Amino acid sequence: KAGVTQTPRYLIKTRGQQVTLSCSPISGHRSVSWYQQTPGQGLQFLFEYFSETQRNKGNFPGRFSGRQFSNSRSEMNVSTLELGDSALYLCASSLGQRGTQYFGPGTRLLVL
Amino acid sequence: GESVGLHLPTLSVQEGDNSIINCAYSNSASDYFIWYKQESGKGPQFIIDIRSNMDKRQGQRVTVLLNKTVKHLSLQIAATQPGDSAVYFCAENQTGRRALTFGSGTRLQVQP
Numbered sequence A: 001k002a003g004v005t006q007t008p009r010y011l012i013k014t015r016g017q018q019v020t021l022s023c024s025p026i027s028g029h030r031s032v033s034w035y036q037q038t039p040g041q042g043l044q045f046l047f048e049y050f051s052e053t054q055r056n057k058g059n060f061p062g063r064f065s066g067r068q069f070s071n072s073r074s075e076m077n078v079s080t081l082e083l084g085d086s087a088l089y090l091c092a093s094s095l096g097q098r099g100t101q102y103f104g105p106g107t108r109l110l111v112l
Numbered sequence B: 001g002e003s004v005g006l007h008l009p010t011l012s013v014q015e016g017d018n019s020i021i022n023c024a025y026s027n028s029a030s031d032y033f034i035w036y037k038q039e040s041g042k043g044p045q046f047i048i049d050i051r052s053n054m055d056k057r058q059g060q061r062v063t064v065l066l067n068k069t070v071k072h073l074s075l076q077i078a079a080t081q082p083g084d085s086a087v088y089f090c091a092e093n094q095t096g097r098r099a100l101t102f103g104s105g106t107r108l109q110v111q112p
Helices: none
Strands: A005-007 A010-013 A019-024 A031-038 A042-050 A053-057 A064-068 A074-078 A087-094 A107-111 B010-014 B019-024 B032-038 B045-051 B056-058 B062-067 B072-077 B086-093 B106-111
Touching: A005 A087, A010 A019, A019 A087, A019 A107, A031 A074, A042 A064, A042 A074, A053 A064, A074 A087, B010 B019, B019 B106, B032 B062, B032 B072, B045 B056, B045 B062, B045 B072, B072 B086
Parallel strands: A010 A107, B010 B106
Antiparallel strands: A005 A019, A019 A074, A031 A042, A031 A087, A042 A053, A064 A074, A087 A107, B019 B072, B032 B045, B032 B086, B056 B062, B062 B072, B086 B106
């Protein structure tokens, strides 16, 4: 069974732009969570989607948003990019809301 | 590959030795704990998990120990191999909450 896939793998943007990242969960998984990883803050939870609804949200500004489609694929969007948004963005999927989370390879975002 | 933490504590072991990686958690309400392994350029890879109704769980070459009294978690890797070199994260979760809270990570270096 294929793992979690994320596209693109690398992205360079400039301040003020917006970006959309995509995540395809493991087949059959319905819950998708997003995390931000930086050297300074480590891994931090952004939000979780299940059945196309945001179920949980971390402590990030409203510039960070997401959505989930009926096939469980998810996108996250960051608007008005700031230098501090440079990070590895990780997507994790699980069967249900109580299942083990399996991570994708991440999207490395660099904001210049 | 990218750095997941510039000042991570590092554990250096000889190939064939046993490794013990420790983690302290703070939320006494956490009832699910997971160990992840992250290699350079990759997302976190699930290793083993344990629920709070257990104090020990064994996998292939790995054992997780949970001490709820002192809120401490450890990962033991038997006969450590060069392929075990990576950053190891513990994560905790509370039933009903989806967000994983990650530790800061430990870098394991295996010397041949």
